[in-house]
Amino acid sequence: MNVINFPDRHDFENLSLAERMLIIESWIEEMDDNLPRIREAAAAIDKLIEANKKYLT
Incomplete structure (x- = not known):
């Protein structure tokens, strides 16, 4: 898993x-990669609940 570290606001500005666009595009790609895993984890948690x-009933 890649981690996108955003620079602080001053450095980003x-x-x-x-350079800003490259960082944002990398972040979007990372989110697209992570979204299916997040949904699967949420579904598994829902099943456990x-x-x-x-x-309990």
């Missing part, structure tokens, strides 16, 4: 537009 509800 001092970057060129092209439902199973726990049935077990």
Whole structure:
């Protein structure tokens, strides 16, 4: 998994537009890669919650 480290606001504002766009595009690609895993994890958590509800009732 890649980690996109955004520079702080001051450093980001001092970057060129092209450098800013590269950082933002990398972040978008990272989010696109992570979104399916996040959805799968959320679905697994939901199943565990439902199973726990049935077990407790």
